[in-house]
Amino acid sequence: MIIGLTGGIASGKSTVSIILTKLGLPVVDADKIARQVVEQGEPAYKEIVKYFGTEILDSHGNLNRKQLGTLIFSDPKEREVLNNIVHPAVRKKMIEQKDTYLQQGYHHIVLDIPLLFESKLTHMVEKTLLIYVDEKKQLExxxxxxxxxxxxxxxxxxxxxxxxxxxxxxxxxxDNNGSLSKTKEQLVNILRAWNIPINEKT
Structure with missing residues (x-):
């Protein structure tokens, strides 16, 4: 089974991703891949610099992620341009990593995709798993x-x-508003309900 793990910014998705790995499930992380595809020399890096200009680079020629983030979070059109450059490159590498895990004999793989619903990527997975917190907790x-x-x-x-x-x-x-043990308990129950074998020793 291919599981799509998603949530929102600061919802605790990374914590659940670590637990999943400890339970024996390989995780393909879209955020990590997104950082790789915009490294110097990568096609996506060149496209970003061509569109946004060299002012979004730091003194070493790397993307200044904070500056770029501030720019796109305040402008939906610029965010769409960036997404249209980065997302196809990320999807390609995610599929490659997933296929590698399948070749290694894994039957259940997690695709950690923050914008799973926004980017309409549910076709890439068989089940979707959401990490939820209330708005106040998310902001804090x-x-x-x-x-x-x-x-x-x-x-x-x-x-x-x-x-x-x-x-x-x-x-x-x-529901990730409570303790880490409560979060893990919910995760284990869902995986069992989906008949996914896990490493019980963790």
Missing amino acids: RLIMRDHAGKEDAERRISSQMPLKDKVLLADGVI
Whole structure:
């Protein structure tokens, strides 16, 4: 089974991803791949610099992710341009990694895709698993995690589909407002319900 893991910014998806790995499920991480495809020399990197200009680069010629992030989170059109450059490159590499795991004999693979619903990528997976937190907790976590101002954090959250809307689309939902043990318990129960074998020793 191919599982699509998703959530929202600062919802705790990375934590669940780590637990899944410990339970014996390989995770293909879209965020990690997104960083790889925009490294210097990569086709997506060249397209980004061509469109946005060299002012979004740091002194070493790498993408200044924070500066680029601020630009696209405040402008939906610019965000769409960036997504149209980066997303196809990310999808290609995700499929390659998934196929490698299948060749290695894995039967169940997790695709960690933050914008699974927004980017209409549910066709890539058989089940969708959403990590949910309420809006207040999401805002608090994002401000603490990124040392962001309240306004900046709110803008980043509002650039994504609200988690309460994603709940209606997901096959499985983990409420991550509580403790880590509660989150893991919910995850294990969902995997068992889907008949996915896990490493019980973890």
